[in-house]
Amino acid sequence: MESLNDIQKTVDQWIKTTGVRYFDELTNTAILMEEVGEVARIMARKYGEQSFKESDKEVDLGDEMADVLFVLVCLANQTGIDLTEAMKKNILKKTVRDSDRHHSNEKLK
Numbered sequence: 001m002e003s004l005n006d007i008q009k010t011v012d013q014w015i016k017t018t019g020v021r022y023f024d025e026l027t028n029t030a031i032l033m034e035e036v037g038e039v040a041r042i043m044a045r046k047y048g049e050q051s052f053k054e055s056d057k058e059v060d061l062g063d064e065m066a067d068v069l070f071v072l073v074c075l076a077n078q079t080g081i082d083l084t085e086a087m088k089k090n091i092l093k094k095t096v097r098d099s100d101r102h103h104s105n106e107k108l109k
Contacts, residue, residue, distance in 0.1 A: 003084055004083040004084040004087060005082070005083070005084045007069075007073055007083075008073055008076060008077055008082075008083060011070060011073045011074060011077060012077050015074065015077075022074055022077070022078055023074075025075060025078050025079065028071055028074050028075050028078065029075065031071050032068065032071040032072060032075065035064065035067040035068045035071055036068055038064045038067070039061070039064045039065055039068055041056070041059075042056075042059050042061050042064060043061075046061065
């Protein structure tokens with residue numbers, strides 16, 4: 001499996017060779033919201049109460065999630081974020097902050 005650093009490098013190489021250049025950060029933020037909306041649409045239909053339209057039945061949730069990750073990686077690359085380091089820090093923060101929180105949550109038992 002590729003690390004997040006490897007994924008960031010792969011996306012950067014793809015952008016520079018196939019994609020020509022990065023869209024600006026605001027455009028990529030709007031694209032990210034669009035892609036997240038596509039994931040939400042599938043989730044609402046597959047796991048929620050909405051039904052699929054005929055045109056929606058061939059959707060691929062994994063592919064849509066990969067689209068979200070791709071654009072998020074683009075934004076990380078553009079803004080100088082090392083996602084591997086950011087995730088390490090984030091997991092540590094959650095571990096310290098939530099060390100007892102979820103275990104004592106009656107809703108999760």
